[in-house]
Amino acid sequence: xxxxxxxxxxxxxxxxxxxxxxxxxxxxxxxxxxxxxxxxxxxxxxxxxxxxxxxxxxxxxxxxxxxxxxxxxxxxxxxxxxxxxxxxxxxxxxxxxxxxxxxxxxxxxxxxxxxxxxxxxxxxxxxxxxxxxxxxxxxxxxxxxxxxxxxxxxxxxxxxxxxxxxxxxxxxxxxxxxxxxxxxxxxxxxxxxxxxxxxxxxxxxxxxxxxxxxxxxxxxxxxxxxxxxxxxxxxxxxxxxxxxxxxxxxxxxxxxxxxxxxxxxxxxxxxxxxxxxxxxxxxxxxxxxxxxxxxxxxxxxxxxxxxxxxxxxxxxxxxxxxxxxxxxxxxxxxxxxxxxxxxxxxxxxxxxxxxxxxxxxxxxxxxxxxxxxxxxxxxxxxxxxxxxx
Amino acid sequence: xxxxxxxxxxxxxxxxxxxxxxxxxxxxxxxxxxxxxxxxxxxxxxxxxxxxxxxxxxxxxxxxxxxxxxxxxxxxxxxxxxxxxxxxxxxxxxxxxxxxxxxxxxxxxxxxxxxxxxxxxxxxxxxxxxxxxxxxxxxxxxxxxxxxxxxxxxxxxxxxxxxxxxxxxxxxxxxxxxxxxxxxxxxxxxxxxxxxxxxxxxxxxxxxxxxxxxxxx
Numbered sequence: 028x029x030x031x032x033x034x035x036x037x038x039x040x041x042x043x044x045x046x047x048x049x050x051x052x053x054x055x056x057x058x059x060x061x062x063x064x065x066x067x068x069x070x071x072x073x074x075x076x077x078x079x080x081x082x083x084x085x086x087x088x089x090x091x092x093x094x095x096x097x098x099x100x101x102x103x104x105x106x107x108x109x110x111x112x113x114x115x116x117x118x119x120x121x122x123x124x125x126x127x128x129x130x131x132x133x134x135x136x137x138x139x140x141x142x143x144x145x146x147x148x149x150x151x152x153x154x155x156x157x158x159x160x161x162x163x164x165x166x167x168x169x170x171x172x173x174x175x176x177x178x179x180x181x182x183x184x185x186x187x188x189x190x191x192x193x194x195x196x197x198x199x200x201x202x203x204x205x206x207x208x209x210x211x212x213x214x215x216x217x218x219x220x221x222x223x224x225x226x227x228x229x230x231x232x233x234x235x236x237x238x239x240x241x242x243x244x245x246x247x248x249x250x251x252x253x254x255x256x257x258x259x260x261x262x263x264x265x266x267x268x269x270x271x272x273x274x275x276x277x278x279x280x281x282x283x284x285x286x287x288x289x290x291x292x293x294x295x296x297x298x299x300x301x302x303x304x305x306x307x308x309x310x311x312x313x314x315x316x317x318x319x320x321x322x323x324x325x326x327x328x329x330x331x332x333x334x335x336x337x338x339x340x341x342x343x344x345x346x347x348x349x350x351x352x353x354x355x356x357x358x359x360x361x362x363x364x365x366x367x368x369x370x371x372x373x374x375x376x377x378x379x380x381x382x383x384x385x386x387x388x389x390x391x392x393x394x395x396x397x398x399x400x401x402x403x404x405x406x407x408x409x410x411x412x413x414x415x416x
Numbered sequence: 417x418x419x420x421x422x423x424x425x426x427x428x429x430x431x432x433x434x435x436x437x438x439x440x441x442x443x444x445x446x447x448x449x450x451x452x453x454x455x456x457x458x459x460x461x462x463x464x465x466x467x468x469x470x471x472x473x474x475x476x477x478x479x480x481x482x483x484x485x486x487x488x489x490x491x492x493x494x495x496x497x498x499x500x501x502x503x504x505x506x507x508x509x510x511x512x513x514x515x516x517x518x519x520x521x522x523x524x525x526x527x528x529x530x531x532x533x534x535x536x537x538x539x540x541x542x543x544x545x546x547x548x549x550x551x552x553x554x555x556x557x558x559x560x561x562x563x564x565x566x567x568x569x570x571x572x573x574x575x576x577x578x579x580x581x582x583x584x585x586x587x588x589x590x591x592x593x594x595x596x597x598x599x600x601x602x603x604x605x606x607x608x609x610x611x612x613x614x615x616x617x618x619x620x621x622x623x624x625x626x627x628x629x630x631x632x633x
Contacts, residue, residue, distance in 0.1 A: 221505065290612075314488075
């Protein structure tokens with residue numbers, strides 16, 4: 028028989044030793060508490076999905092999917108995110124649950140990494156989806172909840188950057204007629220390649236002052252006043268609609284008291300095929316990218332129950348590094364007893380456990396070296412009444 | 417924890433680009449030490465009066481330092497960015513160290529059935545020949561690429577060409593241009609948000625110098 032390969036694992040997957048698990052759990056519990064307080068209910072979906080449903084509909088590019096075949100030759104994927112599976116559930120199992128639906132999840136997701144052996148292919152996300160509500164308040168709600176979830180994990184210096192693909196689209200269309208050129212510019216922004224964006228703008232056949240307007244999209248970052256400026260500018264209906272939506276969202280963010288954490292950035296875009304309205308990314312502490320989310324109005328329709336939706340996913344693996352929080356660790360006690368006092372030992376352990384201690388029992392036998400008690404905070408011995416002390 | 421939010425760490429590439437990049441930073445008005453030269457063995461240079469800290473790293477590693485956030489900014493050739501494909505912001509074309517990524521070979525080369533291409537840039541080479549609809553075998557080398565066609569290791573090479581002198585000295589000619597290469601200012605994704613004010617200032621000052629020199633905006 029071949030010797031099992033003890034230390035080898037497939038590329039990009041990890042073992043989680045107890046210390047790491049307790050940190051991950053701590054983060055999940057913290058954010059879960061916030062999600063629940065805002066009326067979100069947890070759902071679980073399978074790790075495996077059909078490529079034809081969830082794989083194609085999601086935001087993740089096909090080359091990042093882990094695919095396998097089932098017994099009948101159908102292509103399955105390991106879920107690359109949780110949003111498409113939840114959209115499937117909302118449209119099937121929960122078809123009769125009225126909108127709006129507030130759902131949340133904690134899940135491991137899988138994405139193949141081409142390049143580096145060191146990059147994770149399986150990672151953990153906690154997130155929410157708010158489905159079936161078209162209002163700016165609903166958009167603001169998930170941003171406010173995202174801020175609160177980060178705060179609950181002790182993240183400092185929280186910054187949420189918000190873009191709006193509909194607004195960007197509409198603005199670009201006002202300057203450029205060729206839809207291909209518009210999508211090339213969006214691609215450059217999607218790759219965060221501002222140099223390429225400027226090069227492509229320079230290659231366009233537009234008046235110099237319009238070119239300057241297009242360049243200025245890259246520095247269109249700020250708060251409410253940015254929207255005021257767009258509102259008073261000479262713009263068409265599509266821009267106007269997006270601006271007034273964002274303005275109402277901004278006012279709701281002010282009422283949630285989180286507007287100071289938020290910066291609008293017209294050049295920020297997420298997955299281009301997927302997001303349909305506002306898109307946001309969250310950063311904090313010393314340089315951590317912690318979450319992303321946004322509005323995806325076309326996804327549910329693909330599962331037969333059209334509806335506006337938005338959500339976000341927290342990157343749990345990074346949150347454990349960005350938050351100073353440590354799970355509270357109960358006192359760990361090693362309880363040593365001679366065999367004949369086992370009953371006393373069991374009772375004593377029960378009493379201590381009810382007080383919230385972690386208690387581990389060790390039977391002591393004459394002539395045996397005791398095991399190592401490292402990792403315990405305290406060692407207790409059960410001594411019978413008849414023992415000479 | 418108190419880490420001053422305004423301090424920026426810049427990854428600088430050792431070698432070809434270094435002097436020009438340092439010159440540009442000086443012209444942008446940053447008072448960096450006059451005695452700081454590439455051949456000093458220092459790996460980090462602190463400039464506290466400008467709130468800057470520089471890391472001296474291998475050019476191909478610049479995007480790695482920036483992507484992982486140990487540097488907020490970096491200066492690196494587009495050749496490296498094309499090869500590495502990292503998750504970073506490409507902020508500014510510094511227009512320094514201009515050169516070309518090209519295909520080169522011996523002038524008398526015959527068409528072979530299964531051509532081999534030697535290069536330090538396997539991904540760029542692979543992508544380019546695929547786009548051209550050509551089937552080639554890419555041989556990854558770490559240096560002395562010009563030698564490969566001379567000794568029969570490869571039929572062609574893909575490498576950066578600036579004056580063309582090295583090619584000429586080895587009896588090679590430039591056959592096709594793949595891309596124009598200059599150095600770029602890149603930024604870490606989180607720093608771009610969390611340190612947006614100092615990064616924007618750094619960008620503006622460098623962009624100003626680049627424009628003055630007749631470079632593009």
